[in-house]
Structure formats: structure tokens, C-alpha cells
Amino acid sequence: MTRIDLSGGLVVVTGGAGSIGSAVAVQAAQAGASVAVCDTNYEAAERIAEEIRSNGGVSEGFHVDVTDATAVREIMQRSVGELGEMRGLVTAAGLLRTGPLATQTHQDWQQMMAVNVDGTFHAVQAAIPYLKAAGGSIVTMGSVSAFIGSAEGGGYTTSKGAVLSLSYAAAGELAPQGIRVNNVAPGWVDGGFTHQALEASDDPEALRKRACALHPLGRMAAPADVANAVVWLLSDQAAFITGSMLLVDGGFMIQH
Known part of the structure; x- marks a missing residue:
């Protein structure tokens, strides 16, 4: 059986204390990566990092607010300094605020865009110099919501559509630099939201x-189902895949 091998490199996971992000962090460590678990909840991020260390892996928890571009750049620099050369980035930080478009508050709308869209952009931008140095892979977290209309989910749908478009743009721009960019789109996940x-x-x-x-x-989906796809896309087994959107949805989109 071919084993996914991420040894010798660092994987940075934003939203690393969430249900999907933590599953990605653990599986990336099991594949041999050192892992920076980054989240607004430092205590939860450090618990995931400690779980990885207790199983023989290398990991550190970091506090970061992905809406703060300067803070994201600093965390990338610290992660590389403490955990080694970056091999991959996973942007799993996300925020959901539901409500009808007619009454959804501007604040809720702006918060979703700040975390889901701006946060993804900040992480991707900050990682480019480090991934460019050795070649690497970025996996952004999408959703089937990007493709469907849903009652009271217009803001979230919009944000995930923007993340997908950003992923396509980044994939085309960064491919000549040896950086692959792909998007994973789950359906309903038994965790988190x-x-x-x-x-x-x-x-x-x-x-x-x-x-x-x-x-x-x-x-x-179990969080591990999504993490399986993410970790595979980070690996050399997906070395000729970039600019793709991978549905991890149990067939959800067949019906759409």
C-alpha cells in the first residue's frame, strides 16, 4: 500500500482547532509533517498540538486572527523559524452567520467576508515566499454552498464562491513558481457548524x-473524510493536480 508522505516539511493550518482543521493537522502529522496549528483559540490549538506531540509528532499551537494580515505574516515567519521549511498551507478558518438576505446585518456579512475571504487571501499571500522557496501546495476550504442557493445562507454562499474563485486565480498565477493550489468542498460535516x-x-x-x-x-462527512482529501492534495501523489475543486460531499452535488 502506498503511504502518503509529508515528511521533511511544515504544514500550516489556519482554523486548526476546528473540527476539520484539527483533523487535517492530526493527519498531516501522521503523514510525517511538522504542523503549525493556528487558531483564534490558542488553548484549543495547543491542545491539538499536544495531541500530535504525544503521538511522536512535531507541532506547535499559535494564536492568529486571519483577518489581521500583519499577524498572519508574523505567524508564517514564526512557524517556519520554529518548525522548518514550509511544504503546505491549509486555510480551514471559517465563519458562518445565517439569516435572510433581506434582514442579515451588515456586521454579520462583513465578518464572514473578513474571515472566509480576506482570511484566506491573507494566509495565501503570506505563505507564497515560503512555499516558493521549495515548491509546495495550498488547499483552501470551500463548500458545496458555493454552488447552490440556500435559505438564510446567502452570505456564506457568497464567501465560499469567492474563496473558490480566489483558488482558481492563485492556481494559475502560482503554478509557474511550483506552487499548487486546490480547493476542497465538503457537504454537511458531522462537526463544527x-x-x-x-x-x-x-x-x-x-x-x-x-x-x-x-x-x-x-x-x-466525518471531519476525517475531509482531512483525507486535503492531506492527499498536499502530497506528491497529487503532484500534477492544481486549480481543481474536489467535492467531498457523499454525492450531495449529484442532486444539483
């Missing part, structure tokens, strides 16, 4: 059943 919705729901079991039924495979 879904768990928030379940906690807020009057009938969480009905919501869970409805979410599972949206996917022809009959379940939501």
Missing part, C-alpha cells in the same frame, strides 16, 4: 436525519 446548528435546533435528531438524507451515501 453542523454541531452548532444541532445545539440550536428544537429537534436535533430530525435535523441530523435530514442532513444525512441530503447525501446519497446516507451520512454526513
Whole structure:
């Protein structure tokens, strides 16, 4: 069996304490990468890093607000200084605010754009000099939301559409520098935003059943399902793949 090998390089994960980001961090470490777990919640990021270290890996937790371009640049520099040459970047930091377009507040809209779009741009831009030095890979976190209309999800849909377009633009621009850029688009994931919705729901079991039924495979993605795709795209097994969008959606988009 061919094993994914990320040894000898650093993978930086923004949103690294979230359900998908932490799964990516752990799997990247299992594949041999040193991992910078970056999140606004430093304590949670450091817990993930400690889990990696306790299993023999190399990792550090870092506090970063991806909406702050200067802070992102500083964290990239610190990560490389402490953990070695950068091999990959995963932009898993994300924010969801729901509400009808007619009444969604400007603040909620701006916050989603600041984290999901600006945050992705800041991380990609800051990583370019380090990835350019050795060649490397960027995986941005998208969503099936980029392709569909959904009640009360217009802001999030817009932000994920922008992330996908940014990924395509970056892939074309950075390919001559040896940097690959791809986007992973999950359907409903059993973690993160879904768990928030379940906690807020009057009938969480009905919501869970409805979410599972949206996917022809009959379940939501586990965070590890998404991480599997991300880590593969980071690896040399995907060396001729750039500018692609990979659906990890259990068949969700077949119906659209």
C-alpha cells in the first residue's frame, strides 16, 4: 500500500482547532509533517498540538486572527523559524452567520467576508515566499454552498464562491513558481457548524436525519473524510493536480 508522505516539511493550518482543521493537522502529522496549528483559540490549538506531540509528532499551537494580515505574516515567519521549511498551507478558518438576505446585518456579512475571504487571501499571500522557496501546495476550504442557493445562507454562499474563485486565480498565477493550489468542498460535516446548528435546533435528531438524507451515501462527512482529501492534495501523489475543486460531499452535488 502506498503511504502518503509529508515528511521533511511544515504544514500550516489556519482554523486548526476546528473540527476539520484539527483533523487535517492530526493527519498531516501522521503523514510525517511538522504542523503549525493556528487558531483564534490558542488553548484549543495547543491542545491539538499536544495531541500530535504525544503521538511522536512535531507541532506547535499559535494564536492568529486571519483577518489581521500583519499577524498572519508574523505567524508564517514564526512557524517556519520554529518548525522548518514550509511544504503546505491549509486555510480551514471559517465563519458562518445565517439569516435572510433581506434582514442579515451588515456586521454579520462583513465578518464572514473578513474571515472566509480576506482570511484566506491573507494566509495565501503570506505563505507564497515560503512555499516558493521549495515548491509546495495550498488547499483552501470551500463548500458545496458555493454552488447552490440556500435559505438564510446567502452570505456564506457568497464567501465560499469567492474563496473558490480566489483558488482558481492563485492556481494559475502560482503554478509557474511550483506552487499548487486546490480547493476542497465538503457537504454537511458531522462537526463544527453542523454541531452548532444541532445545539440550536428544537429537534436535533430530525435535523441530523435530514442532513444525512441530503447525501446519497446516507451520512454526513466525518471531519476525517475531509482531512483525507486535503492531506492527499498536499502530497506528491497529487503532484500534477492544481486549480481543481474536489467535492467531498457523499454525492450531495449529484442532486444539483
